[in-house]
Amino acid sequence: MTNPLIKEIFNSSEDYLGKEITLTGWVRTHRVSKNFGFIELNDGSSFKNLQVVFEDTLPNFDEISRITLGSSIKVTGVLVESPGAKQPVELKSGSIEIIGLADLDFPIQKKRHTFEYLRTIAHLRPRTNTFMAVFRVRSIISYAIHKFFNERGFVYVHTPIITSTDAEGAGEMFRVTTLDHHNPPRNEHGHVDFSQEIFGKQAHLTVSGQLTVEPFCTAFRNVYTFGPTFRAENSNTARHANEFWMIEPEIAFGDLNDDMRLAEDMMKFVINEVMTQAPDEMEFFDKFIDNELIKRLDNVLNSEFKVITYTEAIDLLNKSGHEFEYPTTWGENLQTEHERYITEQIFNKPVFVIDYPKEIKAFYMKLNEDDKTVRAMDLLVPGVGEIIGGSQREDRPEVLEAKFRQFGINLEEYSWYQDIRRYGTFPHAGFGLGLERAVMYITGMKNIRDVVPYPRTPNNVLF
């Protein structure tokens, strides 16, 4: 008698056919007749359930007939070919032991639930088909990213989660404090005395690992961060969360073209890994979540990403004849409607938009020779919009210093960042990929709250 996982049974059922095996897992659903019944058993190893058949020869047949969804059981029986059309094999049970009976009010039922409802039971939703598929794919994507960079010799750097910089320009920050909210210590001017903070000054949760990973780029050449990121914006959209995971590679002696090539290779590598490692899950997404998903991802794997400049993008939008709600004026940010039109209507594939006006991009991006644009790139994908934002970095100390002044940034606080340019400057570039946006893109899921195990969004810190 052996104790295989359901995954192993489906992968090599001929090894187990006719043999007695023991399985442990949870009841996904069951159907009962007078003298026999079926249990769909999931043991976590596979997206697919194994059908367990039980008959009234079982001493505890009545008990098993009333088994509740979600209950954990241990089944011993013989694996046989299934007469049913929907599964190749099934387990003819000799004994079923109830390990943990689920209460009758187990909220996940044999019916379709809305994602909104399932968000309120985030601790139970991994037991549904959709979320089991989402979180397995999320895991595969995460590993694929590490694999991609590791195979290319990148060093993985754990940049800090608590930071002291307060003007990274990437958004509102959460404060990290140990002071008493109601009665903070005050200095002689009556202001809060932050010198009594545990760090002796104000601290925040990181909004990006980029600035602190750049110094490691000066040592290891190619590096990346992959960790949690926090933005305190009151964003209420399907693609923003207050806590999310970001991947930020930084490459030495490379320019924006190298950066884009890296981003494209990475996206293709990750998509390919997911398609080969999670075919059942991807088939499910294609069938129930997004009917165009696999077709679209195949198209991505087999085509080159388009590259256009911001100026060309504005031009294309103006010539499209399409009525936009917001004007398409050079110098203004591309609105979501513009980005979607470019990637979905004009090209229908991933598009890099590069060379944005310097005024609408971050201070650290390299100024082009036209003195008007910077070497920035956004990767837009159909369905999600912006999935990657990156740039070649400004590597000229005097230009960077001028940028600091223009952006009103305290030079002293960023002297360490300027040091990268003082001590052996070099061309370098990098980007940030939102892990959740990659998961959304690859699974077809439409809301970021449904690709994060326990999403943190305004008004929502359940669990």
Next chain:
RNA sequence: UCCGCGAUAGCUCAAUGGUGGAGCAUUCGGCUGUUAACCGAAGGGUUGCAGGUUCGAGUCCUGCUCGCGGAGCCA
């Protein structure tokens, strides 16, 4: 934060200002190969909260809370 929509049984949804219903789930009964099994019956409600209009409010009005869609911020 702004604009729009919504909140009714455990879940998913109906209900012209006039006695709040259905499907699924639950309980009971039936059924020898089901696939969200099927068939029959039963139980299940302070209609999100607080006010107001009205003879009468799930329905109309005001405020609040929460959710969803879109926008901004971005990944």
